[in-house]
Amino acid sequence: MADAAGRLTKLAEELLGAPLPVRIRAWDRSESGPPGAPTLVIRHRRALRRLLFRPGELGLARAWVAGDLDIEGDLYEALDRLAGLIWERDDTPRPPRAAVLRALARPEIRAAARELLTLAGAPVPPAPPAEELRRRRGPLHTLRRDKEAISHHYDVGNDFYALVLGPSMVYSCAYWGTGEDGAAGLEDAQRDKLDLICRKLGLRKGQRLLDVGCGWGSMVLHAAREYGVRAVGITLSEEQATHARKRIAEAGLADRIEIRVQDYREIHDEPFDAVSSIGMAEHVGRTQYAEYAAALHALLKPGGRLLNHQIGRRPVADEEAYHVDEFIDRYVFPDGELAPVGRTVGQLEEAGFEVRDVEALREHYALTLRAWVANLERHWSEAARLTSPGRARVWRLYMAASALSFERNRIGVNQVLAVRTPDTGASGMPLRARDWRG
Template sequence: MTTAMKNGLAGQCERVLVKALGSPLPIGLRMWDGSHAGPSDAPILSVRSNRALRHLLWCPGELGLARAYVMGEIDVDGDFRQALGQCRRFVRSLRAAGRVSLPRLSMLGALALRLGAVGSPPPVPAEEARLTGRLHSRRRDGDAIAHHYDLGNEFYQAILDPSMAYSCACWSSGTHRLADAQREKLDLVCRKLALGPGKRLLDIGCGWGSLVLHAARNYGVRATGVTISAQQHQFVQSRIRADVIGDAVDVRLQDYRDATGGPFDAVASIEMGEHVGEVNYARYAETLRTSVRPGGRVLIQQMSRGSVAPGGGAFIKAYIAPDMFMCPLHRTLGYLEDAGLEIREVVSLREQYVRTIDAWSTQLDEVWDDIVRRHGVRQARIWRLYLAGSALAFEENRMSVHQILAVRPTSDGLSGMPIGDGAADR
């Protein structure tokens, strides 16, 4: 590295940052003048202009960084997830050591002034969600779902497996393909729900129809799905028309609060509870119970998070899933029990989700140019950041996901579950 490169903007930033924070940089740094600093054996954060710093000045923290990345003002050379992980651990160590203080922040402020970061706020990316209305009202819930799921069916077709399962897969030993892992997940759900010929299944939040179509084709059930995503509904309807078992599947453009036709023999809700909101969760649990017959089974697959950032954080709320609420596991179980369901099995799939997201990320990279052409580079960058950050959150146990199997006991308290080995999926 030349002296000029060391003494450029990157060198200035490194000296101030090390002095202010009392720690070396966790990753490399490249500034818009071409100068480099920091470790040479780590990913490199490229800062393309002082507008990136202005994003952080006006919106410190996760959202400011996300805006700068979405707008292309910063980039990462090297392993994206590794860079996120190293930076997160760096910030966590600073907080633990008490190195974030007013004098140290004033040094960073002086640096921002020298770099020309002080000025009017930069434009906010148009891709940020701007919802209005009462939280978790029907209209606002519809807008929130449309922001995420109505991005375009062809977008999700490009990164998901052919079944269009947009949830954690189950990777058994020897499974290497995403399509196989998603089929294993769908089979596991069907077995846990004891599905078979002639039984009726309700899938609340059916997505692009992966479960209802799989259950009808392979287990002989009559399946009903509900979704409030117009594009998902359109997609599943086209699949039903093209499928020889189409008469066995009915998918409705309908809010879960309006689901009718029960009681069903079994009810599933795969990673949909995150969208109902804390204020509506008791009602959601009650809907699950009333929709299944006495002695019938309910299976929920749901992400969870503790009291810190239950909505997933500022970036996810702004760009991916506005109004999402990941209910902590113990509270979910409480809601289900209060509704009159008996919990029979809880299984964590946390590590499985890391592998699932990695598969989606790989697919995104493979179709990157097509995604950029069809949906724009900002949307592609949003999803690269979303997938990398989500995989890291599951890997570090800041987020989890569980399959919860419950039953609605009969008036005599009978569950209909087998006695013996306790295997709920048999």
């Protein structure tokens, strides 16, 4: 059918009741939409079938990952323009159901819908891309299910992550621009973040540190090398553990750092002087968070400090109705859940911690994600070869959309410093707040 782009634009604008914010180019090379706007490229009519059989975010995600959809022009601008139609749908007023039904009853809408069905071609749903994690059954956050979820996200190849993250191999928010002589690039910003955490924890030579969700070992390496601590890092990813042990051996620190493939619920060591949890608590889940907080409290000596670095979301009116986006759940962080920072602070306090400081780093994560996207795009061919083109597309969309979410204050990231204050009340904290900055 000729002029597929024009017909799709008309259908979209009839349904939205507003002009389409992006341009469309269809598989028949037809184009339609505002001149100069980013272009949504529909490479194959199979993309329409994905949307017809799974309307909404998951259908779009499948079309993107499979390469049926693409964007030409500024990716961030395109996602920003589309956010109100897709990712921000819960915050965007929707027309009443009766108004939708009246619109669907209009002859021109019915005609456009028939055209869409014709444009879509074969009336069968395409198979999901191989990168999609199939829906899981059974209870959330068992030891086995959490290990499988972590493996899906992290065991996609250390070489791939090295391209995206850079030499620091730190997969969490960096700490940018700390002064005239502060962070000039991603590596400096990640180093400054690790050092900030060490200072907040008050690390000293000979102390024992536990890093929960240690990733590729960057935190324990920095703490042992710069502050002289003995450290234990735990992860559920076999590939991360292998890479971390190699880095530690090369640094000559194997006698001071131990890396374990272990769940935080399985640690029964003598108490630690300090615990860091950097970008790990997002995997814990709301049903397990009280157990997580209590476990870390029990693993600290009286006077020991916890630094919990965690992404948080904005509160919603009905917290019980909160759910993770399908794209994130199926392709990125299976079973992951975000919580408002207020709930995190409350649950840490309920576990017995004294919360001493909360620092918001929202803008810092947006800068970090943009740096990772730039790394991925710079090494695109190699990244696709190391994993798959679909996996590289997952990470590009996920990181770019997340950068916008941080910039628009839809999500944030916070460092919560808490102490297992002894019965005497002597917290060991400095009298002046944030003297740890040095």
